[in-house]
Amino acid sequence: MCALFAFSLPLAAAEKGGNEAVHQVIIERLQTARPDFEYxxxxxxxxxxxxxxxxxGGPLLYTDAEVAHIVVGEMYRVLPGQFVNLVEADRVNFRRDELAKLAKKDMIIFPAKGTTKAIINVFTDVDCGYCRKLxxxxxxxxxxxxxxxYLAFPRAGVGSPTYNKMxxxxxxxxxGQALTDLKDGKIVKSRACQDNPVAAQFKLGQAFDVTGTPSTILMDGTLLxxxxxxxxxLEILGI
Structure with missing residues (x-):
């Protein structure tokens, strides 16, 4: 992934149009190099x-405006006595913003009793032992x-037996009852529907850096x- 790419597209015209034009050229050059990736x-x-x-569904890249090189990794700000991870701060904001776009109808929700004091978003797998414990x-x-x-994250991937259960x-x-039954090891009889969000949520989990289950996303974008x-x-949520 960390490689030198040579491109011949002129950037001067793009720079005159401001950062948006530069951003567009960067995407075009990356797509030319690796069209199999989604950026x-x-x-x-x-x-x-x-x-x-x-x-x-993959790593974070850093590049210059010419897209002559790319680097995979994390960026830190150097402050007195500490290194501050700028990548994680950006990831938190990304998760927060993407969560706000999700439709509640696509989640399986277990509401609070009485006043709602906090909301947690949990990527789950029905065949995961600790998911069952949670x-x-x-x-x-x-x-x-x-x-x-709940959001779906079948660890074995799209098309797996766990995916089909979810x-x-x-x-x-x-x-809610179907999810509970599956986590109890019961067989659920339900027809697959074409508009289910399971594959999309699995892809979203990958974009959120979810690598296992359960993974909890707080409403501010923090990943647990x-x-x-x-x-x-409850202590984390301040309750």
Whole structure:
């Protein structure tokens, strides 16, 4: 991935049009080099003349305006006594903004009892042991005012047996009960529906840097990997 690319497209005209034109040229050159990748928006970085581009479902790239080289990795700001990870700050904002675009009808939601004090978004897999453990905690979380919103992340990928089970849950008349039954090891009889969001949510999880389940995304975009006991989750949420 970290390679030198030679391009002959002139950039001077693009620079006159401002950063948007530069961003467009960067995408065009990356697509010329690797048309098999899907690229997100180009963004400026804290370093003048250096831009970042997210490969959807892949790594974050850094490049110059000429797209002569790319670097895969993370960028840090050097401050007295510390290095600040700028990439993670950007990822948090990305997750927050993308979460805001999701339709609630595409999630399987277990609402809070009484006043909603917090919302957590959980990427889950019905065949994951710790996902099942977290699901057992949902009633207790609901009782403390936490709304749990589930998103699908079949770890074995699209088309796997787990994926097919999760499609059944998302297509069921009672999605919450179907999800619970699957996590209890029961067989769910539900027809697959064409407009289910399971594959799209799996792809979104990859873009969010989800690598395992359960993975919890807070509403501010913070990613919490792994299972957290109720007490720890409530403490994180300030409840």
């Amino acid at each position: 997100g928006a180009v963004k400026d970085t804290a370093m003048p003349g250096i831009y970042q581009v997210q490969i959807l 699901h057992e905690d949902v009633p207790e979380l609901n009782k403390h005012g936490v709304e749990v919103r 499609v059944q849950a998302w297509c069921a008349a009672d999605k 990997g792994g299972y957290r006991p109720v007490k720890d989750m």
